[in-house]
Amino acid sequence: MxxxxxxxxxxxxxxxxxxxxxxxxxxxxxxxxxxxxxxxxxxxxxxxxxxxxxxxxxxxxxxxxxxxxxxxxxxxxxxxxxxxxxxxxxxxxxxxxxxxxxxxxxxxxxxxxxxxxxxxxxFTVESSTDITHLVFQILRHADAFITKQVPSIVVCWGGHSIARHEYEYTKKVGYQLGLRGMNICTGCGPGAMKGPMKGAYIGHAKQRISRGRFIGLTEPGIIAAESPNPIVNELVILPDIEKRLEAFVRLGHGITVFPGGPGTCEEILYILGILLNPANKDIPFPLVFTGPEAAKAYFEKIDEFIGNTLGEEAQSRYQIIIDDPLEVSRAMRSGLEQVTRFRRKHGDAYYFNWLLQIEQEFQAPFDPTHENMANLELNTQLPAHILAANLRRAMSGIVAGNIKEEGVTQIRAKGPYQLTGEPELMKQVDSLLQSFVEQHRMKLPGSHYEPCYEIKN
Missing domain, CATH: 3.30.1850.10 (MoCo carrier protein-like)
Structure with a gap:
């Protein structure tokens, strides 16, 4: 060595x-x-x-x-x-x-x-109110709230293992967002977490914005695998992935999703599961999937998977924009204006999304043991937002098995996780994960990937 x-x-x-x-x-x-x-x-x-x-x-x-x-x-x-x-x-x-x-x-x-x-x-993890309150307290303690600033935080999700042309595209999108005064919040690592920040930094410089916000939200289990990139100027560490995800949607005002692997899929399933909750039907939350022309097939696969598992209503909650950074920024700007009007009308805070209802299924920490992964209920008879929660847990386990120290140790000791469920649904899951493997989205480019999971019908 x-x-x-x-x-x-x-x-x-x-x-x-x-x-x-x-x-x-x-x-x-x-x-x-x-x-x-x-x-x-x-x-x-x-x-x-x-x-x-x-x-x-x-x-x-x-x-x-x-x-x-x-x-x-x-x-x-x-x-x-x-x-x-x-x-x-x-x-x-x-x-x-x-x-x-x-x-x-x-x-x-x-x-x-x-x-x-x-x-x-x-404090009890059985209380949904307590969990949201804890997320609020952690963010407040980190001085993450600017109380009178109108909604401007765009959360950018995407993989740390992306191709160079995809990384360059994230910078172009970030640049257009930065030119329009938007701040960036990501998982703080490399790849699609770094690119938008880098682009927005240049956009802010051109507009002479001297106090641009580049917020990084991470967790102890993943920080060593995704160390904060140099652009991050506000770093917050949440205790687990569930609270980290809740912090993204409570603090952020809109989300842009770039290509990624199972971690990005987990994030997509998380936000869609929340937006599919009938209680959140009328809450505006701009959600854009975007990438360069070469990523078109990737998003077609994601869209197909969502349609076949969660249905058309889930597909209606996002828009896909391919190879057009300017249009992404315009769509996000328009979405943030809707968010501003809605929160002003309903008296909700600009700095923390209190009105968004997040159920216990999306908040309770999921321990990706072999037993818990095998016992996940995966079938299309479940309400769409509950199925999204369980699919999110499956992806979370795969992320753990890929890069988190505890998950890697479990896989080494007991072999791959076993995922079972409704046959047709499991075919969809298997096809999606296989596409991630073929596109080298499971590990950094050049790394050999040994699957940490097996799909059983």
């Missing part, structure tokens, strides 16, 4: 996280199973390793086995001691400013989530 250059140093705080209690320090330094040190170390390494693009969490951890991070507690505040950190995160011996900001964002969110989930007896 190639040796990596490392740096050991002391880092001063930046942002709001400047002091810690003795109890918080103890939890962050606790290396036991209940302690936070392992999680803190893994997320910190992902931040510091952001110059390298990869999707293998174990490989990253293996390359920097001797990396460690410690709290230096002083009466005047705190500092972080970095031991054998990736040298690419430093310039002239100093930690890059954006990396330093993200590092302390990790510290802020890990501690806050720990105190509000692990230690707060008032």
């Amino acid at each position: 190639t040796a990596r250059n490392t740096v050991s140093t002391i880092v001063n705080p930046v942002g709001s996280m400047r002091v810690l209690s003795n109890r918080e320090v103890s939890r962050l330094q606790d290396t036991s199973q209940k302690g936070l040190h392992r999680l803190f170390r893994q997320c910190a390494l992902a931040i510091l390793n952001c110059e390298q693009e990869g999707d293998d969490t174990e490989e990253i951890m293996e390359q920097f086995q001797d990396f460690d991070i410690r709290i230096v507690q002083e009466h005047r505040g705190l500092k972080l001691e970095l031991i054998n950190a990736p040298a690419d995160a430093f310039v002239a011996g100093k930690l890059i400013r954006g990396v330093r900001e993200n590092l302390f964002s990790v510290l802020r969110d890990i501690l806050y989530v720990s105190s509000h989930i692990t230690e707060d007896p008032r």
